[in-house]
Amino acid sequence: MSDQGRELWIRRAMRLVAHRFRQNRWMLAAAIAAVLAVHIWAGGDTRTVTAVVGALIVVAGLAPSRTAGLLTTEAEETANGGTRGLSGENLAAAVTDPLIVFDGAGAVVHANDAAVNAFGALRPGILLLLKFRAPEMQEMIQAVLFGHAASRQIDFIERVPIERVFRVTASAVGRGTGLYVMVFKDQSETRRIDRMRADFIANASHELRTPLASISGFVETLRGPARDDAKARDHFLQIMQNQTARMARLIDDLLSLSRLEMKSHLRPGVKVDLRGVVESVIDSLSLLAKESGVTVERNFPTGAFEALGDRDELFQVFENLLENACKYGASGGRVVVSIGGPDTNAEHETTVTIQDFGPGIPEEHIPRVTERFYRVDVETSRSQKGTGLGLSIVKHILTRHNARLSIRSKLGEGAAFTVHFPAAE
Structure with a gap:
């Protein structure tokens, strides 16, 4: 074979090896070895071998992008295959809102746990038009089933056992599946x-x-x-x-x-001396108590009583409670302020109780007295210069302190307002 023929044959072999190497990078070593073997067999010169090896190295530098592309394609295929492998029931179970899948006849195919908890039994085969009889629900289901709309959204009110408001969306599932899905988004808290x-x-x-x-x-x-x-x-x-x-x-x-x-989400982190705060409140309202004809009695055991809190806000809490006791319980003639330590109750709480001996609060009013502008007696409240917001402010402050307010009252025997503080760490 002539020198020109050997060189042409080597160049063709080089192109073939380079093409294969782009597909499989691991063949680099085998490719170089093959070129050397051909060179020895064909008797080529050193310059040709050097050119071939250099070309293979260049190809090696270009190969990673090709390899990355192949890896990406394989990863995408794996991911797509995994998604296709998921069942509709698994996907529905992952949705936290009530979800119902139904067919072209309006019969339930599947309902997730949230839907069952919200609307009771939804066995496969139940007709939605019989389950949801509200006119707006009937209209929406029929509009989607008969193809009048690709998707519809309405507000649906469930009144039994308690009133709840849902934003309901109904739409077809894919194309040609013959299935439809209805999702309920609870709007009750937003409406409230x-x-x-x-x-x-x-x-x-x-x-x-x-x-x-x-x-x-x-x-x-x-x-x-x-x-x-x-x-x-x-x-x-x-x-x-x-x-x-x-x-x-x-x-x-x-x-x-x-x-x-x-700042309702911000928890105070400073220890406050509750005894000192209550003492300050009693001293500041001594003139009001005297004008109301009320004697304020202290029932403070020995020892320190601390809670995590904001001193100014806690002062406002006890000021509101003691002022109310002096104004509305004045007919009793006295108000008792007590402090209890963690060792006095099973919950290990620190408590402050302000008790009057006036007319008391009717039982049906007790759950609502902390609502804004709620008054047991409007005329009495206004005559005492009340705004109807005092106990609401108390409730908000105690919520921020992770504390709570309890109220005990009997008509003719007065009322006791107790603030419960969790044990200070």
């Missing part, structure tokens, strides 16, 4: 918060409107018929001052609630 917010705004507006209307009427009177009546002027000005003070208290309480809600 929206209703609470609306009620709060309405109540706050009403509480502010009343003194404003009173002040406006007295201003009009002073500018007209009572312009030159000194006695009437002094009387009206006193009422106007009382009404503006009431509005100021209401605004202060609203701001306190707003601040508490903004």
Whole structure:
């Protein structure tokens, strides 16, 4: 074989080996060995061998991208294969919201555990039109089954056993499967918060409107018929001052609630001497107690009583409770303030109890007294300059302190408000 022929044959062999090497990088060593064997057999010169080996090394530098592509493709195929292997029941079980799969006849094919817990038994074969009789549900199911809409979304209210509001979405599953899916998103808590917010705004507006209307009427009177009546002027000005003070208290309480809600997730981490806080509150309200004809008695055992908290906020808690006891329990003539240590109860809590001996609170009102603007007796509350927000502020502060408020009361025997603090670490 001529030198030119041997060189042409070697170049063809090099191209073939390079092509194979792009597919399998591990063949590099075998490729180089093959080139050397051909060189020895064909009697080629050293420059040709060097060129061939250099070309193989260049190919080796290009191979990783090809190898990465092959690995990526294999990974994608594995992932796709794994997804295709998942069953519909497994996917439905992973959904935390109620989910129902039904067929073209409107019969249940599968319902996840959340759906069964929310709506009771949903055995395969049950017709959804018989299970959900609300007109909006019937219309949505029929619209999806008859192809009037690819998907529909409505609000559905379940009233039994308790009222719950769901945002329901129904749509077809894929194309040509003959299956449909319905997902229920519980909106009950969102609706409750929206209703609470609306009620709060309405109540706050009403509480502010009343003194404003009173002040406006007295201003009009002073500018007209009572312009030159000194006695009437002094009387009206006193009422106007009382009404503006009431509005100021209401605004202060609203701001306190707003601040508490903004930091409700922040837990105080400083130990507070509860005895010292309660003593300060009693001293600050001594004049109010005297004017109300109430004697404040202390029942403090020896020892230290501490809790994790914010001193100013806890002062506000006990100030509200003691002020209410002096105002609304004044007919009893005395108020007893007690402190109990962790060793006095099974829960190992530190407790502070403020007990009056007045008319008490009717049992049906006790669960609601901490609601905003809720009053057991509206006229009595307003005559005592109450805003209807004091116990709501107490509840918010105690929630932030991981504490709680319990209320015991009997008509004619007074009421006891107890604050329970978890044991301080």
